[in-house]
Amino acid sequence: MNSPLSCKNLRLFSNSVACKCLVLVGIALFYRALLLSYSPRNALNGSLLIRARHMSDSSSSLTDGIRADKFLEVPQIVWGLNNQKIAFARACLTARLMNRTLLMPSLSSSLFYKEVDKLRPIPFDKVFQFERFNSLCSGFVRISQFSDVRNRAHVFDLEKGSGRRWTVERDLEQLKHSARNESIDEFEVIRVIGKNPFLWHDHWPVEDYAKVFECMVVVDEISREADKVVMKIREAGEAERAKLESKTEIPGPIPFVAVHMRIEIDWMIHCKKLEQRKKVSEICSSKSEIMERVGNIPGLKTPTVLYLAVADTLLEAKEEDSSVLTGWRDGLIPFEKKKLGVKEEIYGKYSYLIQSAIDYEVCLRADIFVGNSFSTFSSLIVLERTQKARRLGFMSSCKDGENEWRSYAYNLAGESKGVPRRWMTNMTHSSLQAISYGSNAVSCSSG
Ligand SMILES: *[C@@H]1O[C@H](CO)[C@@H](O)[C@H](O)[C@H]1NC(C)=O
Ligand SMILES: *[C@@H]1O[C@H](CO)[C@@H](O)[C@H](O)[C@H]1NC(C)=O
Ligand SMILES: *[C@@H]1O[C@H](CO)[C@@H](O)[C@H](O)[C@H]1NC(C)=O
Ligand SMILES: *[C@@H]1O[C@H](CO)[C@@H](O)[C@H](O)[C@H]1NC(C)=O
Numbered sequence: 001m002n003s004p005l006s007c008k009n010l011r012l013f014s015n016s017v018a019c020k021c022l023v024l025v026g027i028a029l030f031y032r033a034l035l036l037s038y039s040p041r042n043a044l045n046g047s048l049l050i051r052a053r054h055m056s057d058s059s060s061s062l063t064d065g066i067r068a069d070k071f072l073e074v075p076q077i078v079w080g081l082n083n084q085k086i087a088f089a090r091a092c093l094t095a096r097l098m099n100r101t102l103l104m105p106s107l108s109s110s111l112f113y114k115e116v117d118k119l120r121p122i123p124f125d126k127v128f129q130f131e132r133f134n135s136l137c138s139g140f141v142r143i144s145q146f147s148d149v150r151n152r153a154h155v156f157d158l159e160k161g162s163g164r165r166w167t168v169e170r171d172l173e174q175l176k177h178s179a180r181n182e183s184i185d186e187f188e189v190i191r192v193i194g195k196n197p198f199l200w201h202d203h204w205p206v207e208d209y210a211k212v213f214e215c216m217v218v219v220d221e222i223s224r225e226a227d228k229v230v231m232k233i234r235e236a237g238e239a240e241r242a243k244l245e246s247k248t249e250i251p252g253p254i255p256f257v258a259v260h261m262r263i264e265i266d267w268m269i270h271c272k273k274l275e276q277r278k279k280v281s282e283i284c285s286s287k288s289e290i291m292e293r294v295g296n297i298p299g300l301k302t303p304t305v306l307y308l309a310v311a312d313t314l315l316e317a318k319e320e321d322s323s324v325l326t327g328w329r330d331g332l333i334p335f336e337k338k339k340l341g342v343k344e345e346i347y348g349k350y351s352y353l354i355q356s357a358i359d360y361e362v363c364l365r366a367d368i369f370v371g372n373s374f375s376t377f378s379s380l381i382v383l384e385r386t387q388k389a390r391r392l393g394f395m396s397s398c399k400d401g402e403n404e405w406r407s408y409a410y411n412l413a414g415e416s417k418g419v420p421r422r423w424m425t426n427m428t429h430s431s432l433q434a435i436s437y438g439s440n441a442v443s444c445s446s447g
Contacts, residue, residue, distance in 0.1 A: 064139040071149055072100040073191040076121055078108045079198065081356035082376040086436050087198035088124070089212040092141040094200070098179040098190065101142045103149070104130070109351035120351065127357060128216045137215035149189055156187035160194040171201040202436075206429040210387055213380070218357055225346050226361030230256070232340050233362075237305035240333045244303055257332075258307045258366035259294055259410070260378045261324060263287050271374065274438075282440050283374045285411040287324065293410045293420040294370055295329035302331025307366065309359050310336050370420060373409040374438030379425070382407045383435060386425040386446050396445035397422045409442050 072095040077087045084107050095102040106121035124130070124143070134142055158178055161170065178184045218226075237254035262271075263286070271284040285293075294306070308324055325334050337343040347355045356377075363369055363381045371378025389397070389405040397403050408414070412421035421442060425435070428447035 064142070066096065066101060066139070066142040067099050068101050068142065068144065068148070069150075069188070070098075070100045070185070071095075071103050071144065071189045072098060073103045073155075073189055074105050075192065075194070075196050076106045076108060076119060077198070078119055078196050080111065080377070081353055081360060082380050083198045083436075084108065084353070085213065085216065085380060086209070086376070086432065087196060087200075088216070089209045090200055090202065090204075091197045092137075092143070092212050093204045093208055094175060094192070094197075096141045097175055097203070098185075100190065101144045101148075103146055103189070104143050107353060109353040111352050122351070122353060125219075127219060127222070127353065129219055132217050133215045136217070137212065140211055141215075151188055154187055155189040155191050156184050157193050158184075158190050160192060160200065162194065166201075168201045168203070172203050175203075198436075202431045202433065204432070206383070206425065206432055206435065207427050209432050209435075210383060210425075210427065213384060214387060218361060222354060222357050223361060225350075225358050226365065229340070229342050229346060229358065229362045230365050232342055233305055233307050233335060236335055236340060237303065237333060240305070241303050255301055255304045255367045256307060257294070257297070257300070257304055257368040257370060258309055258363040259290065260309045260363060260369070260371040260375060260381070261287075261290060262372050262375055263290070263324070264310075274374065280440055282411050282413070283372075283438070285372065288327065290370075290410045291327050291329070292418055293408075293414075295332060296418045297368065297370070297408060297420065300332075300368075304332055306332050306334040307340075307362060308334055308336040309363055367404075367406075369405075369407040370410050371407070371423075372411045372438075373421075373423065373440055373442045374411065376436055376438065378409075379435040379438065382423050383425040386427065389424065390427075390446055395447075397424050398444040412440055412442060 072091070074091040074094075077084045077091070079087075088105065088107070091105060092102050104124045107124055107127060108119045109122040110120040130143070156178075158174070160166070160174070178190060184190065217223075233256050234253060237256065241254055268284060275281055275283045306328065310324060324336060325339060328334050337347055347358060350358070360377070360381060363371075364384055369378075369381055369385060371381060373379065385405040385407050389395075389403060392404055394403040394405070397406060407423045408420035409423045410420045412423075413419070414421045422444035423442045424444055424446045426443040426445065426447050429435075434441065
């Protein structure tokens with residue numbers, strides 16, 4: 001969901017007058033939720049419940065350089081998994097700037113446009129490991145439970161401005177001022193009021209976001225489900241290979257390529273508009289373009305299993321999903337969730353957010369990942385794969401060759417004809433802009 005505010009999300013529902021009214025109500029509720037998504041009463045109630053369980057680590061006032069007795073509180077985090085990850089990281093980095101511990105925010109388990117009246121809060125630690133986060137991010141950023149707050153009445157409300165005149169510079173000045181101003185800093189809790197953190201101005205380099213993302217390890221249950229899906233993919237590949245015995249070229253496990261396909265109708269409408277607005281022509285890729293470019297990835301062994309991470313349930317609702325399975329070149333064996341038998345058995349058990357998190361983990365584990373450079377979901381996967389490649393010493397993938405954690409953008413032409421562009425996140429960018437809103441200036445090098 002690159003642009004949650006766009007009409008693409010609502011278009012499906014706007015066929016009749018009655019539905020248009022519903023949409024208007026929805027928009028109103030949405031803005032209300034943005035403004036009021038923070039509810040101090042609930043937080044207090046929640047904290048009393050949690051307090052019983054967590055009497056432990058609130059004693060020391062300074063943990064690894066970040067003050068543990070001063071807190072920052074942010075509104076509920078909303079929209080798709082990728083937007084929520086960025087919003088969470090932005091909240092962490094804001095807390096870091098103020099030398100404060102971030103009070104563990106609520107994420108949202110449903111996409112707002114499907115259940116406008118319920119943003120379905122879900123605690124951060126139901127999706128990501130809490131203790132693990134603090135230990136991996138120790139000395140950099142820190143989160144803590146509401147139960148660690150001593151005096152809930154001692155709260156300073158920091159209202160972020162809005163509109164054209166609320167510039168990046170003013171926003172940063174406000175944060176720095178609040179950190180420096182003693183009469184504000186003495187408050188135990190600074191509570192940011194207003195927009196959800198994804199909409200805050202960005203003040204941090206890609207490298208800082210990457211550090212926070214690295215500390216966000218999904219809970220074991222999600223990780224196990226992703227392992228199961230990957231196992232199914234490999235088993236399905238083996239079964240197909242057995243049938244093709246004669247064509248087998250390689251011993252060992254069948255390579256697995258994950259393709260994050262964005263071809264559903266509402267994305268196509270959205271991306272055509274984006275192409276007009278940005279005056280570029282490389283955002284939307286048709287199914288046949290994706291098939292051609294993926295088929296031309298250099299050095300692809302056959303057979304190879306393709307896992308088609310089809311972007312949205314909207315696609316399935318329209319019964320178009322089976323058509324993505326045909327048209328691939330010989331030797332590529334495509335699967336999506338239904339054909340793999342994981343749609344109901346695994347994904348179906350979970351909310352939207354958890355389903356996305358499982359899909360994200362599956363794409364992360366692929367031998368090769370192919371996505372759209374204008375998708376935030378694809379961009380975050382490539383960022384994390386870039387980190388993994390860097391740890392193995394691959395700082396660049398510009399030359400042909402087989403580095404691990406390879407990724408490609410299928411919406412961009414590569415060096416030779418019909419080939420997708422190699423893609424690594426440029427870690428030296430000074431802001432996350434390119435990643436959070438998409439770009440066609442993708443790099444094959446990490447900086
Ligand atoms: C806590 O929740 C209960 C029931 O959900 C409600 O009656 C009570 O008013 C709440 N307390 C506060 C302080 O919000
Ligand atoms: C945060 O404040 C503590 C205590 O004042 C200080 O020791 C520490 O260096 C500060 N950390 C940062 C990152 O500024
Ligand atoms: C500190 O912040 C308070 C509250 O916003 C404000 O009234 C005061 O003028 C500020 N002090 C300085 C020195 O800016
Ligand atoms: C990475 O980004 C930096 C800063 O935006 C830029 O100067 C550099 O040329 C980029 N590197 C590559 C390989 O694209």
